[in-house]
Amino acid sequence: MANYHGRRSRLYMGTGGVASSITDLSAWTLDYTVDMVETTSFDDTNKTNVRGLPNVSGTFEGFWDDTEADIFTAADSNTAVNMYLYPSIDATTIYWYGTAWVDWSMSTGVADAVTVSGNFSAATSWAKKP
Numbered sequence: 001m002a003n004y005h006g007r008r009s010r011l012y013m014g015t016g017g018v019a020s021s022i023t024d025l026s027a028w029t030l031d032y033t034v035d036m037v038e039t040t041s042f043d044d045t046n047k048t049n050v051r052g053l054p055n056v057s058g059t060f061e062g063f064w065d066d067t068e069a070d071i072f073t074a075a076d077s078n079t080a081v082n083m084y085l086y087p088s089i090d091a092t093t094i095y096w097y098g099t100a101w102v103d104w105s106m107s108t109g110v111a112d113a114v115t116v117s118g119n120f121s122a123a124t125s126w127a128k129k130p
Contacts, residue, residue: 004088011060012084013070013102019082022070025062030085030096032056032126056098056122058085064106064114071118074102080123098126 011028012019035052074081080099087094104118 002091004090006088008088008090010084010086010089012086013074013081015073015077015079015081017082019084020070022060022062023068024065025060027062028058028060028085030056030058056100056126057120059117059119061115061117064116071102071104071116075104075118077102083120093130094128096126096128099123 006027009028011022011025013022014020032054034054036049037052038047039050040047080101082097083100083102084095084097086092099122100120101123102118102120104116106114106116108114
C-alpha cells in the first residue's frame with residue numbers, strides 16, 4: 001500500500017466521448033453517499049436500516065484559465081459529460097469514472113486570484129477502476 005500527495009491528482013472532463021485534463025484545478029472531491037432506509041420495528045433494541053442506492057456527486061475548484069473552456073462547455077451541454085477522477089497520476093490504473101451533470105461558479109476580489117469552482121452529480125452509473 002502506498003500513500004500519494006494530492007498535487008498529482010487530476011480531473012478529466014469532456015463532451016462527445018473525449019475527455020481532457022482540466023488545467024489549473026487545485027482540489028476535487030468525490031462523494032459516494034448511500035441512502036439508508038430505516039427498518040426499526042417494535043421491541044428492537046436499536047435502530048436498524050437497509051442499504052439503498054448510492055448518490056455520486058462531487059466538487060472541484062481551482063484558478064480560472066482563459067484558455068480552458070471545458071468546464072463551461074460541460075455546464076452548457078444538454079448531454080451529460082464524461083468524467084474521470086484520478087487521486088494520483090502516479091497510480092494511473094486507479095480512478096473513478098462516469099457521466100455527470102456539471103455546474104460552475106467564479107469568484108474574484110481585489111486581493112484574490114480569479115477562481116472557478118463547480119459541482120457535479122452522476123447522470124449514469126459510476127465505477128472504479130480497477
